Amino acid sequence: MHKIFIRSFVSSLVFLFTLTVAAVAKDVKAAFVYIGPTGDHGWTYQHDVGRKAVEAAGYKTTYVEGVPESADAERVLRQLANSGHDVIFTTSFGYMNPTNKVAKEFPNVKFEHATGYKREHPNVSTYAARFYEGRAILGTIAGSMTKSNVIGYVASFPIPEVIRGINSFTLAAQKVNPNIKTKIVWAFTWYDPGKESEAAKALIDQGADIIAQHTDSTAIVQIAEKAGVYAFGQASDMDKFAPKAVLTSVENNWGPYYVERVKAVANGTWNQKDTWHGIGDGMVVISDLDSAIPSDVRAKVNQLEKDLASGKVHAFTGPIYDQKGNLMVADGKTADDGMLAGMMTYVKGVEGDIPN
Amino acid sequence: MIKIVKRDQPSRTIFFLTPVLAIILTLFAGGLIFYVLGFKPFEALKFFFIVPIADMYGFSELLLKATPLCLIAIGLSFCFKSNNWNIGAEGQLTFGAIVSGGVALLFYNQEGFYILPIVILAGAIGGMLYASIPAILKTYFNTNEILVSLMLVYVSKLILDYLVVGPWSNPEGFNFPETRQFSESARLPILFEGLRIHAGIFLALAAVVVSWFIFYKTYLGFQMKVSGFSLKTAKYAGYKGKKMIILVFLISGACAGLAGVGEITGPIGQLHREVSPDYGFTAIIVAFLGRLHPVGIIFASLIVAITYLGAETAQIFMQIPKYTGQVFQGMILFFLLASDYLLFFKIKFTGSKN
Numbered sequence: 001m002h003k004i005f006i007r008s009f010v011s012s013l014v015f016l017f018t019l020t021v022a023a024v025a026k027d028v029k030a031a032f033v034y035i036g037p038t039g040d041h042g043w044t045y046q047h048d049v050g051r052k053a054v055e056a057a058g059y060k061t062t063y064v065e066g067v068p069e070s071a072d073a074e075r076v077l078r079q080l081a082n083s084g085h086d087v088i089f090t091t092s093f094g095y096m097n098p099t100n101k102v103a104k105e106f107p108n109v110k111f112e113h114a115t116g117y118k119r120e121h122p123n124v125s126t127y128a129a130r131f132y133e134g135r136a137i138l139g140t141i142a143g144s145m146t147k148s149n150v151i152g153y154v155a156s157f158p159i160p161e162v163i164r165g166i167n168s169f170t171l172a173a174q175k176v177n178p179n180i181k182t183k184i185v186w187a188f189t190w191y192d193p194g195k196e197s198e199a200a201k202a203l204i205d206q207g208a209d210i211i212a213q214h215t216d217s218t219a220i221v222q223i224a225e226k227a228g229v230y231a232f233g234q235a236s237d238m239d240k241f242a243p244k245a246v247l248t249s250v251e252n253n254w255g256p257y258y259v260e261r262v263k264a265v266a267n268g269t270w271n272q273k274d275t276w277h278g279i280g281d282g283m284v285v286i287s288d289l290d291s292a293i294p295s296d297v298r299a300k301v302n303q304l305e306k307d308l309a310s311g312k313v314h315a316f317t318g319p320i321y322d323q324k325g326n327l328m329v330a331d332g333k334t335a336d337d338g339m340l341a342g343m344m345t346y347v348k349g350v351e352g353d354i355p356n
Numbered sequence: 357m358i359k360i361v362k363r364d365q366p367s368r369t370i371f372f373l374t375p376v377l378a379i380i381l382t383l384f385a386g387g388l389i390f391y392v393l394g395f396k397p398f399e400a401l402k403f404f405f406i407v408p409i410a411d412m413y414g415f416s417e418l419l420l421k422a423t424p425l426c427l428i429a430i431g432l433s434f435c436f437k438s439n440n441w442n443i444g445a446e447g448q449l450t451f452g453a454i455v456s457g458g459v460a461l462l463f464y465n466q467e468g469f470y471i472l473p474i475v476i477l478a479g480a481i482g483g484m485l486y487a488s489i490p491a492i493l494k495t496y497f498n499t500n501e502i503l504v505s506l507m508l509v510y511v512s513k514l515i516l517d518y519l520v521v522g523p524w525s526n527p528e529g530f531n532f533p534e535t536r537q538f539s540e541s542a543r544l545p546i547l548f549e550g551l552r553i554h555a556g557i558f559l560a561l562a563a564v565v566v567s568w569f570i571f572y573k574t575y576l577g578f579q580m581k582v583s584g585f586s587l588k589t590a591k592y593a594g595y596k597g598k599k600m601i602i603l604v605f606l607i608s609g610a611c612a613g614l615a616g617v618g619e620i621t622g623p624i625g626q627l628h629r630e631v632s633p634d635y636g637f638t639a640i641i642v643a644f645l646g647r648l649h650p651v652g653i654i655f656a657s658l659i660v661a662i663t664y665l666g667a668e669t670a671q672i673f674m675q676i677p678k679y680t681g682q683v684f685q686g687m688i689l690f691f692l693l694a695s696d697y698l699l700f701f702k703i704k705f706t707g708s709k710n
Binding site for chain 2: 031037062063064065066067068069070071072074075076078079080083093094097117157158159160188341342344355
């Protein structure tokens with residue numbers, strides 16, 4: 001009798017203990033720091049969609065929007081780390097140094113920095129998406145559908161991420177149409193509807209009948225709609241802003257990664273990583289293809305999407321030449337991640353010079 | 357019956373009371389907005405104005421935030437007092453940061469006591485150079501200083517963009533838009549271990565004292581005051597207007613440039629695309645809220661600084677959109693301008709005469 005009592009007492013204690021552990025684990029709180037407003041329908045909007053996925057998975061989340069990359073970022077990070085958040089996602093490149101600085105002070109808090117390269121402390125991970133895979137899809141569509149053989153491209157800043165996108169897009173377009181030229185206008189902004197509109201208009205005036213963009217607002221697709229040319233949505237599905245112009249969009253899908261990482265914190269399995277996911281892991285998603293895309297192009301695109309996902313095709317497969325005709329990637333070889341990360345030269349077929 | 361009567365002279369008491377009235381009205385209207393948005397107004401106001409500065413760290417962050425605002429606003433008050441509408445402090449800040457950052461980068465791998473003074477001086481000179489453009493154009497070509505100084509803000513930001521993306525970008529930084537980190541000798545010393553408040557606050561305090569002395573104890577201060585009241589009187593009195601215009605712009609530019617130095621050599625430690633969250637524009641509100649008086653500007657900079665911190669806290673703890681901070685800044689200026697009506701008119705309660 002006595003033994004049974006003790007046994008049941010111990011087992012109920014163990015049961016209670018597991019309950020509390022489960023409850024504590026479930027209590028993990030995640031915070032998100034955004035560069036823009038959650039309603040930008042671009043970069044920040046998609047991160048917030050990812051945050052909502054974390055909420056839906058049963059975790060509490062907090063976010064702070066419109067945090068400038070000035071001295072203010074560090075204060076916001078410290079406040080979040082100080083107020084019971086277990087993992088903090090910092091979703092803009094400019095937060096890199098403040099993230100590492102605050103991470104040093106809070107070794108028990110995990111930090112996840114998007115698009116950066118510094119992991120100075122064991123509690124800092126970095127993550128980014130292989131958007132260039134999505135841009136290879138856009139290039140295939142653009143190369144197949146252009147009539148003027150001039151494709152416009154509104155770019156933000158001359159950094160490897162953007163150059164890589166331009167190159168991937170151009171290479172894919174050349175594969176289906178060797179005569180195309182990619183014209184670039186640098187807007188020098190990530191989000192400025194006015195400047196982006198000006199850039200799009202300038203490209204249309206130069207004969208571009210398809211406009212791609214590496215800036216975040218919906219201004220460009222709306223200009224394209226008015227001018228009667230095609231365009232591609234950026235970051236989120238922008239079809240509803242320009243139903244005729246938008247052929248498809250490359251969506252940033254952060255949700256699965258965010259849920260996985262927050263779960264890892266909850267289970268105690270979180271470790272430092274550098275993540276670079278593409279179509280195959282679902283971080284890059286191609287929106288529904290517009291009905292204006294003919295069925296043969298559609299088939300080609302679907303096949304490419306499958307092959308990029310499985311790794312059968314790499315967006316940077318040689319031979320690749322730069323503008324001067326020098327060989328960048330040999331025949332049959334593919335560019336490695338190191339080359340992709342530091343890419344600062346245009347491939348053949350891109351017009352103009354990289355501003356410097 | 358209520359009657360509105362024009363005052364013979366603007367009231368001095370009202371002059372210093374209206375900023376307080378504007379703040380009270382802002383709190384009231386802010387509470388109302390929170391209520392309409394579905395938040396508990398008192399709790400929201402508590403998270404906005406009390407929680408952020410409830411501990412030592414919070415208070416130090418308040419001072420950190422108020423320092424550039426105070427410094428720029430002191431400089432602007434020289435211009436505004438003498439009828440010179442310098443709207444481009446943000447550009448002067450940016451250009452000051454560019455020049456001092458450029459000097460700091462020259463010494464990126466060196467240590468030495470002489471580096472910091474050179475870096476600070478470079479920032480002041482940069483700000484002065486940039487402010488001299490609208491000043492010279494105004495005095496010699498009669499251009500409108502509001503437009504020129506404002507447009508130059510965008511020019512300075514584009515120059516900064518160009519430099520951090522191109523020639524000054526960190527060679528080990530994978531071409532991302534940022535420079536190297538400055539060496540420790542080019543950084544303003546931190547006042548307390550573990551906090552971010554730095555020696556730049558002494559620059560702001562020095563500016564307060566010096567400006568008070570100039571405004572109220574010197575001939576230049578008197579000239580500025582007269583020019584502010586009436587340019588014709590100033591001309592009649594034989595003041596050399598052009599010299600004064602250039603001088604106040606230079607002072608203003610130096611202050612803004614120093615604010616830029618404080619940001620990049622204080623908490624940031626490098627140049628990148630966003631050295632200031634529009635301090636140069638917010639300081640205009642600070643200058644007017646402080647009634648262009650050095651002591652008033654200290655208080656005004658603290659109050660405006662807290663709207664930034666409060667907006668962050670309110671979003672973290674109550675999910676109130678962070679942009680309400682800007683709404684508060686706008687409301688303070690709006691109510692201040694509105695209550696200036698009382699400067700020139702008084703409301704009289706008289707017995708019913710019907």
